[in-house]
Amino acid sequence: MPGEFEIIERIRRQVGPPGPGVLQGIGDDAAVLEAPGATLLASSDALVEGIHFHLSYMSPRQVGRKAMAVNLSDVGSMGGRPLFALVTLGLRRGLPEGFLDELYAGLLEMGRTHGTQVVGGDTVTSPERFFIDVAILGVPGEGPPVLRSGARVGDRVAVTAPLGASGAGLAWLLAEREERLPAGARGAAQEAVLACVRAHLEPTPRVQAGQALAACGAVHAMMDISDGLASEVNHVARESGVGIRVRGGDVPVAPEASEMGRLLDADPFPWALSGGEDYELLFTYNPAAEDRVQAALAGAGLRLHVLGEVTRREEGVTLEREGQLHPLPPAGYVHLQD
Numbered sequence: 001m002p003g004e005f006e007i008i009e010r011i012r013r014q015v016g017p018p019g020p021g022v023l024q025g026i027g028d029d030a031a032v033l034e035a036p037g038a039t040l041l042a043s044s045d046a047l048v049e050g051i052h053f054h055l056s057y058m059s060p061r062q063v064g065r066k067a068m069a070v071n072l073s074d075v076g077s078m079g080g081r082p083l084f085a086l087v088t089l090g091l092r093r094g095l096p097e098g099f100l101d102e103l104y105a106g107l108l109e110m111g112r113t114h115g116t117q118v119v120g121g122d123t124v125t126s127p128e129r130f131f132i133d134v135a136i137l138g139v140p141g142e143g144p145p146v147l148r149s150g151a152r153v154g155d156r157v158a159v160t161a162p163l164g165a166s167g168a169g170l171a172w173l174l175a176e177r178e179e180r181l182p183a184g185a186r187g188a189a190q191e192a193v194l195a196c197v198r199a200h201l202e203p204t205p206r207v208q209a210g211q212a213l214a215a216c217g218a219v220h221a222m223m224d225i226s227d228g229l230a231s232e233v234n235h236v237a238r239e240s241g242v243g244i245r246v247r248g249g250d251v252p253v254a255p256e257a258s259e260m261g262r263l264l265d266a267d268p269f270p271w272a273l274s275g276g277e278d279y280e281l282l283f284t285y286n287p288a289a290e291d292r293v294q295a296a297l298a299g300a301g302l303r304l305h306v307l308g309e310v311t312r313r314e315e316g317v318t319l320e321r322e323g324q325l326h327p328l329p330p331a332g333y334v335h336l337q338d
Ligand SMILES: Nc1ncnc2c1ncn2[C@@H]1O[C@H](COP(=O)(O)OP(=O)(O)O)[C@@H](O)[C@H]1O
Pocket: 008, 011, 025, 026, 027, 028, 029, 030, 031, 044, 045, 074, 226, 227
């Protein structure tokens, strides 16, 4: 079976070039559509039991929150305002009592935080595993939608916060589930464990930051980090027709992920580089206007974390470590890959 990206590429070719009203079709965080009287942003993402979460460690409320959050994140990463959501449920036998009420409490509470209403959906049987898909509709914020394809040579590449806590949280949850936590890890450093687990189970979509970055006028390309930094920089490079150099020493690793590395006797860097599900924003911007970028982030309570620059396409996507340049393949989570 080909991996998810090859499948999407084939679908993209079969669908063909964007038709009337489609400003951006397949290939970005959200589609950008010109409807009579309005520009719309549209996107959907599903969470599947056993692939994205296990109900043994994730509450139905958290599943609801995350299903909404990852979709809000896709609209936020275009600088848009998410307005309406359609929710499709694939329900199986044996779901716990109160499951739906809790799931919807999570969906609605996350939606409300960002002014997004649930307006419809679909409910079907799923024979073995529960799944939830959210489709979201929004509009651009004050700035025009920021695509993956706008990066320019000379741009700086940055993220909205240190990375790796979600990957570290998942590593902990899976080790606990599979009863392979190292002896002595359990009682120790509870704060770091809680912070990583929370980052994984309750991600915060950067909707306000995305809108502010799009509005500041200096950001050329933007996307959210779902599959992992390494994967996403490759997406931006490809869609923009540029190279990207990531400086390994400048990839911000969340302190709680570093602490988790000590507990699990693991290197935290791979969590930051390719663990995924951070839902921070990756963006490129004009260095001459860095003060505007900083001001936009400060308004959203965040800081600028610069980790590389946009280069000519011929230089490819690279990781600089200890003075040496290495190719940086799109390692990260890929559905359907064996
Ligand atoms: N089955 C599909 N049919 C059409 N377009 C798809 C399909 N699956 C994914 N896409 C599109 O491919 C692009 C990449 O998808 P994905 O990697 O899931 O992006 P994201 O990380 O933003 O969710 C998006 O534009 C998405 O809408």
